[in-house]
Amino acid sequence: MKIVVLGGDGFCGWPASLHLSALGNEVTIVDNFSRRRIDEELGAGSLTPIRSNAERRAAWAEATGRHLDLVELDVATDYERLLDLLVTLRPDAIVHFAEQRSAPYSMKSSRHKRYTVNNNVNATDNVLCAIVESGLDIHLVHLGTMGVYGYGTAGMKIPEGYLDVAVNGEAGEMHREILYPTSPGSIYHMTKVLDQDLFAYYAKNDALRITDLHQGIIWGTSTPETQLDERLVNRFDYDGDYGTVLNRFLVQAAVGYPLTVHGTGGQTRAFIHIQDMTRCIELALANPPERGVRVKIFNQMTETHRVRDLAAMVARLTGAVVENVPDPRNEADENELHVTAEAFLDLGLHPTTLSQGLLGEINQTAAKYRDRVDFAHIPARSLWTKDRQPGIPAAYREDSPGGLPTDPVTAIDAG
Amino acid sequence: MKIVVLGGDGFCGWPASLHLSALGNEVTIVDNFSRRRIDEELGAGSLTPIRSNAERRAAWAEATGRHLDLVELDVATDYERLLDLLVTLRPDAIVHFAEQRSAPYSMKSSRHKRYTVNNNVNATDNVLCAIVESGLDIHLVHLGTMGVYGYGTAGMKIPEGYLDVAVNGEAGEMHREILYPTSPGSIYHMTKVLDQDLFAYYAKNDALRITDLHQGIIWGTSTPETQLDERLVNRFDYDGDYGTVLNRFLVQAAVGYPLTVHGTGGQTRAFIHIQDMTRCIELALANPPERGVRVKIFNQMTETHRVRDLAAMVARLTGAVVENVPDPRNEADENELHVTAEAFLDLGLHPTTLSQGLLGEINQTAAKYRDRVDFAHIPARSLWTKDRQPGIPAAYREDSPGGLPTDPVTAIDAG
Ligand SMILES: NC(=O)c1ccc[n+]([C@@H]2O[C@H](COP(=O)([O-])OP(=O)(O)OC[C@H]3O[C@@H](n4cnc5c(N)ncnc54)[C@H](O)[C@@H]3O)[C@@H](O)[C@H]2O)c1
Ligand SMILES: NC(=O)c1ccc[n+]([C@@H]2O[C@H](COP(=O)([O-])OP(=O)(O)OC[C@H]3O[C@@H](n4cnc5c(N)ncnc54)[C@H](O)[C@@H]3O)[C@@H](O)[C@H]2O)c1
Numbered sequence: 071m072k073i074v075v076l077g078g079d080g081f082c083g084w085p086a087s088l089h090l091s092a093l094g095n096e097v098t099i100v101d102n103f104s105r106r107r108i109d110e111e112l113g114a115g116s117l118t119p120i121r122s123n124a125e126r127r128a129a130w131a132e133a134t135g136r137h138l139d140l141v142e143l144d145v146a147t148d149y150e151r152l153l154d155l156l157v158t159l160r161p162d163a164i165v166h167f168a169e170q171r172s173a174p175y176s177m178k179s180s181r182h183k184r185y186t187v188n189n190n191v192n193a194t195d196n197v198l199c200a201i202v203e204s205g206l207d208i209h210l211v212h213l214g215t216m217g218v219y220g221y222g223t224a225g226m227k228i229p230e231g232y233l234d235v236a237v238n239g240e241a242g243e244m245h246r247e248i249l250y251p252t253s254p255g256s257i258y259h260m261t262k263v264l265d266q267d268l269f270a271y272y273a274k275n276d277a278l279r280i281t282d283l284h285q286g287i288i289w290g291t292s293t294p295e296t297q298l299d300e301r302l303v304n305r306f307d308y309d310g311d312y313g314t315v316l317n318r319f320l321v322q323a324a325v326g327y328p329l330t331v332h333g334t335g336g337q338t339r340a341f342i343h344i345q346d347m348t349r350c351i352e353l354a355l356a357n358p359p360e361r362g363v364r365v366k367i368f369n370q371m372t373e374t375h376r377v378r379d380l381a382a383m384v385a386r387l388t389g390a391v392v393e394n395v396p397d398p399r400n401e402a403d404e405n406e407l408h409v410t411a412e413a414f415l416d417l418g419l420h421p422t423t424l425s426q427g428l429l430g431e432i433n434q435t436a437a438k439y440r441d442r443v444d445f446a447h448i449p450a451r452s453l454w455t456k457d458r459q460p461g462i463p464a465a466y467r468e469d470s471p472g473g474l475p476t477d478p479v480t481a482i483d484a485g
Numbered sequence: 486m487k488i489v490v491l492g493g494d495g496f497c498g499w500p501a502s503l504h505l506s507a508l509g510n511e512v513t514i515v516d517n518f519s520r521r522r523i524d525e526e527l528g529a530g531s532l533t534p535i536r537s538n539a540e541r542r543a544a545w546a547e548a549t550g551r552h553l554d555l556v557e558l559d560v561a562t563d564y565e566r567l568l569d570l571l572v573t574l575r576p577d578a579i580v581h582f583a584e585q586r587s588a589p590y591s592m593k594s595s596r597h598k599r600y601t602v603n604n605n606v607n608a609t610d611n612v613l614c615a616i617v618e619s620g621l622d623i624h625l626v627h628l629g630t631m632g633v634y635g636y637g638t639a640g641m642k643i644p645e646g647y648l649d650v651a652v653n654g655e656a657g658e659m660h661r662e663i664l665y666p667t668s669p670g671s672i673y674h675m676t677k678v679l680d681q682d683l684f685a686y687y688a689k690n691d692a693l694r695i696t697d698l699h700q701g702i703i704w705g706t707s708t709p710e711t712q713l714d715e716r717l718v719n720r721f722d723y724d725g726d727y728g729t730v731l732n733r734f735l736v737q738a739a740v741g742y743p744l745t746v747h748g749t750g751g752q753t754r755a756f757i758h759i760q761d762m763t764r765c766i767e768l769a770l771a772n773p774p775e776r777g778v779r780v781k782i783f784n785q786m787t788e789t790h791r792v793r794d795l796a797a798m799v800a801r802l803t804g805a806v807v808e809n810v811p812d813p814r815n816e817a818d819e820n821e822l823h824v825t826a827e828a829f830l831d832l833g834l835h836p837t838t839l840s841q842g843l844l845g846e847i848n849q850t851a852a853k854y855r856d857r858v859d860f861a862h863i864p865a866r867s868l869w870t871k872d873r874q875p876g877i878p879a880a881y882r883e884d885s886p887g888g889l890p891t892d893p894v895t896a897i898d899a900g
Contacts, residue, residue, distance in 0.1 A: 145873065188603075
């Protein structure tokens, strides 16, 4: 297959590009490197020493003899070049990762909110519009989030995208299958709701073939492909904005920082290992919907856990200390989350479980690169509303009586 | 009250601004005059000879002694000035009309689709963001559309925004009130779905007070305020892009052009007279929701009709001929539409009915200005998909054997 990977330089896009290339597909990466520029804006960076995209692609060619193309363009603003690319390349499929994907980043300020909305909505609309204008039958696979469902789903098992409801019709009760009612928890999550509306519309009006993957939180860093050469190393975010919760706990454990549990840690979240993500993309590409049918939605996750249980698990493995800190998010302290996620299992996914993968991840990544950790970037500081507090452990608060700790124990050695 | 009217130079915004000013409110109009530039782009124009906004405001001051302020700015792109305006003026309410509002225009080309999405989403997001950043408790009243519900609502009476549904919970059936599931029929209508998601989010996270008016199709042109002086005349669009269906029939009748019914004309639509729209805005402003509750949604319409019945009504009154032409839209030929719209009646609205108002509208506007009609702009030419046909009557098609009619009968004199 000829596949365009939008956002193919990112945390998910890079290993997905390698995986698709390894399978023998012709892969063209499109990226505007906005994520690398955000590293500069935040003064933060990947725990792992990621290489330039050119060096990454050269290393891939060396290691495998396979070629990856790169087109640097902004999907949200450079419509003409995007359209040109499609018309010239005539891809079979597009995998769309090219969005601003951090919830805390999307809440930092008006500028960050507006950038996230503008970038994500226009990126998605441009892709859809360009597929229609190209006249080509391109299958679009998009990375969405479990967060579109919201976490106020107590008492219900979340289906894969569509919900059967009964309503009072004029001639008695009638049934309808509707998009699951959304309740996003941040501006970022809301943009994925907007995406979902765009997909529903273009699938209906233009009979586009679209798959939307409602993905859980990724954990892990490496895949068999990124491990082929050090220069292929994937990014690993541990900071309060881009770090995903489990990866952050692993780094915190590795450097002896308390595991920062927001609020009671009663939030239940869905997880998937990064390698399973690449495999799900492969399966989604191999199983496109027909033309003229509704958007195909998968729940792309393999386990759910409460945040405090994850922290306890990491603490057990490493000896790290858990600390409950304020929750900077405007969210319920405790929530249930029961998810239907059979479709990928039926297609042959064999998930990597936390219990299998966690220790390896700690040793291979968190412990290996712990010297690169900048403590100042660990806590989550972006507030959902003005009256929230940043998620900083007591000893690290500016008003902490003893001053900031200077020589943290590396709990992982002790553990 | 101090009120900012975004889009206050437009078809709805201008009479609404006058009405709110007449009631003694302090009104500031914000507009970037994009609608006037679109007239130039399309080479089309208002049937009525509308004046510049400066002349309009001067005429209003002369006629009533009341002052209207104008701030020319683009709500979708000029966030800083919008925020400044709010912080300086400290308005009690904002009425938000500032969007690209034509469905056919939104479907003309990729550029038009992209402009509509970009303009409408960013305008709405900027307003919401600016209200949050200002820290002020400003009530936002937005003009949405009945079209968010979609027209696939057979067998159900559409509630005012929220639908009670029963779902299978893990412990048996449970009830939820959800936003009515959407099914927009054009890119334009879809942007109103996106708006709705933005509102739900900001009402939840930031406790903003928001009223969303799901408005039917406006008919009529004049209100008591616009009739005070000829220079206050409202715009009247009759072209295939911006003309609303009934207003187009009135003009077609006035110039002896066939009443162009798309397809079978079995589409059922919701209508409201322009004067009732101004009154609904007044009522919505007087009845804001509390802080911290969900978005208040009204169905702002007073009657529903099938398009072919409207055409028959206009034909009866004027002697005009009805012609079924191809439907350029991708829509069902026939649909039912039953709408709940009690909230405004309960608040004291006394609607103007078609049967009372139609004849006056024909004489005062359509017949009066018929010399200004450009026949080339009458048919709807914007196609929803490539395989659709424009809505041109047989005699006016380019391939018509007799050539284009040169001296149309003015059916209204004959009728
Ligand atoms: N990481 C997770 O845990 C997770 C969970 C659920 C869903 N997702 C989704 O997966 C997708 C990828 O996430 P990620 O973690 O790889 O994020 P990332 O920020 O690491 O990667 C996104 C990539 O897209 C690029 N990009 C952004 N906007 C662009 C634009 N306008 N034009 C061109 N390129 C652009 C960035 O430069 C970056 O390389 C996102 O849509 C995200 O919402 C991620
Ligand atoms: N006319 C109808 O029948 C109808 C029906 C249902 C809903 N509505 C809604 O009512 C609202 C007003 O409709 P209308 O018929 O008055 O349309 P209109 O085009 O006549 O007026 C819209 C006004 O907003 C301005 N505008 C657009 N984008 C702007 C921006 N970014 N910054 C500043 N100003 C901007 C335009 O210049 C114009 O003056 C729209 O939101 C529309 O969707 C109208």
